[in-house]
Amino acid sequence: MAKTISDLSDITDFVINKGNGVKGLSELGLKSIPNQYIQPLEERISTMIMSQDSIPIIDMSNWNNPKVVESICSAAEKFGFFQLVNHGVPVEVLENVKEATHRFFLLPAEAKSKYSKERSPSNNVQYGTSFNPQAEKALEWKDFLGLYAYGDEHEVSAFWPPVCRDEVLEYMKKSEILTKRLVELLMRRLNVKEIDKAKEYLLMGAKRIQLNYYPICPNPELAVGNGRHSDISTLTILLQDDIGGLYVRRNDNGNDKDSGWIHVPPVKGSLVINIGDALQIISNGRYKSVEHRVAVNSSKNRVSIPIFVFPRPSEMISPLPEVLESGEKPVYKSVLFSDYVKHFFAKPHNGKTTIEFAKI
Numbered sequence: 123m124a125k126t127i128s129d130l131s132d133i134t135d136f137v138i139n140k141g142n143g144v145k146g147l148s149e150l151g152l153k154s155i156p157n158q159y160i161q162p163l164e165e166r167i168s169t170m171i172m173s174q175d176s177i178p179i180i181d182m183s184n185w186n187n188p189k190v191v192e193s194i195c196s197a198a199e200k201f202g203f204f205q206l207v208n209h210g211v212p213v214e215v216l217e218n219v220k221e222a223t224h225r226f227f228l229l230p231a232e233a234k235s236k237y238s239k240e241r242s243p244s245n246n247v248q249y250g251t252s253f254n255p256q257a258e259k260a261l262e263w264k265d266f267l268g269l270y271a272y273g274d275e276h277e278v279s280a281f282w283p284p285v286c287r288d289e290v291l292e293y294m295k296k297s298e299i300l301t302k303r304l305v306e307l308l309m310r311r312l313n314v315k316e317i318d319k320a321k322e323y324l325l326m327g328a329k330r331i332q333l334n335y336y337p338i339c340p341n342p343e344l345a346v347g348n349g350r351h352s353d354i355s356t357l358t359i360l361l362q363d364d365i366g367g368l369y370v371r372r373n374d375n376g377n378d379k380d381s382g383w384i385h386v387p388p389v390k391g392s393l394v395i396n397i398g399d400a401l402q403i404i405s406n407g408r409y410k411s412v413e414h415r416v417a418v419n420s421s422k423n424r425v426s427i428p429i430f431v432f433p434r435p436s437e438m439i440s441p442l443p444e445v446l447e448s449g450e451k452p453v454y455k456s457v458l459f460s461d462y463v464k465h466f467f468a469k470p471h472n473g474k475t476t477i478e479f480a481k482i
């Protein structure tokens with residue numbers, strides 16, 4: 123028999139402490155979502171104004187072709203988001219990591235909660251729900267497994283859950299060339315000729331892969347899967363399944379016609395790429411880290427798998443000298459990346475506000 127909310131004396135205890143996640147809540151067959159998940163009117167997807175625009179879909183088969191380079195760099199400047207097809211990561215690897223994500227979330231609550239922040243055997247693994255449940259006024263309808271990686275892949279993955287470890291490692295490995303190509307071509311446009319070790323640590327010194335799970339929601343119009351935020355990465359490589367729900371803020375160039383939210387439709391075999399705050403800072407605002415959010419739905423469980431590529435926590439990030447050499451004034455100051463990370467995780471998702479931390 124379907125449970126009612128009053129049967130669940132304490133949602134927080136059920137979802138967070140007992141490790142059932144929103145998935146557990148979704149599977150109770152509730153007729154409506156608990157109050158804790160009801161978003162204020164202005165945050166609901168139903169109140170969004172839609173843009174007529176679309177995010178570019180770029181064929182990367184000839185990645186060094188000047189036209190392809192131009193499309194990528196101008197999408198990074200104009201939209202902060204683009205989709206790639208023929209990107210070189212085998213479709214089978216993408217399918218396997220999506221399946222592995224479903225496998226992890228199908229585990230019983232006790233098995234998943236072994237990786238919760240309080241119980242995880244390592245800082246490299248974290249199972250959780252919403253973004254920052256302690257600080258949020260309304261919780262996000264999302265569970266996640268975060269896997270943090272830098273250094274030797276076998277060492278970092280030693281504590282990752284065995285049901286998804288190999289597939290995640292393969293996805294990370296097979297996407298490495300793509301990451302390097304993207305970083306190189308975006309940097310060339312900024313007058314950076316070579317990615318030496320120092321630049322590698324700054325631009326792609328660490329990674330975090332996140333398995334996101336957005337369960338079926340009885341009131342999708344009242345909830346969000348992921349609140350408005352920009353990523354703090356240099357680049358994010360995002361794999362989404364065929365369900366859809368990702369919306370990106372159209373860069374508002376002071377022209378009403380251009381504003382609103384753009385849906386990023388699933389394209390078979392594609393990867394979504396977005397610029398994060400670290401690259402917006404490093405490029406002195408040339409490349410845009412754009413606000414995005416995720417809607418949930420009432421018929422299908424959705425998964426998405428971002429790889430956040432970011433500076434090593436010990437790196438100072440600031441606009442590159444190569445960008446400023448023509449006399450351009452820096453818009454951002456130098457900040458320690460781990461301070462930036464802590465600032466991001468200390469508050470709820472709140473649109474594009476994190477980057478204020480680095481503004482001069």
Ligand SMILES: COc1cc(/C=C/C(=O)SCCNC(=O)CCNC(=O)[C@H](O)C(C)(C)COP(=O)(O)OP(=O)(O)OC[C@H]2O[C@@H](n3cnc4c(N)ncnc43)[C@H](O)[C@@H]2OP(=O)(O)O)ccc1O
Pocket residue numbers: 248252253266268270330332348351353354355430432435459460461463464467468
């Ligand atoms: C969940 O939904 C999300 C997630 C995201 C995620 C985007 C990214 O992950 S981008 C990459 C972020 N970088 C890392 O994950 C690095 C891992 N962290 C560290 O190495 C260290 O925490 C540090 C950044 C070097 C800081 O170390 P330290 O000075 O020792 O401070 P800590 O005690 O470790 O952390 C302070 C505070 O921040 C929280 N925190 C730090 N990193 C994460 C993280 N990756 N995930 C969650 N929380 C993190 C940490 O728990 C501490 O909080 P307390 O409450 O315990 O004080 C994007 C979008 C989404 O929707």
Ligand SMILES: O=C(O)CCC(=O)C(=O)O
Pocket residue numbers: 332334348353360362367368414415416425426428
């Ligand atoms: O689920 C998605 O499509 C996007 C997820 C996202 O924005 C994130 O995890 O930072």
Ligand SMILES: [Fe+2]
Pocket residue numbers: 351352353414
């Ligand atoms: Fe994101």
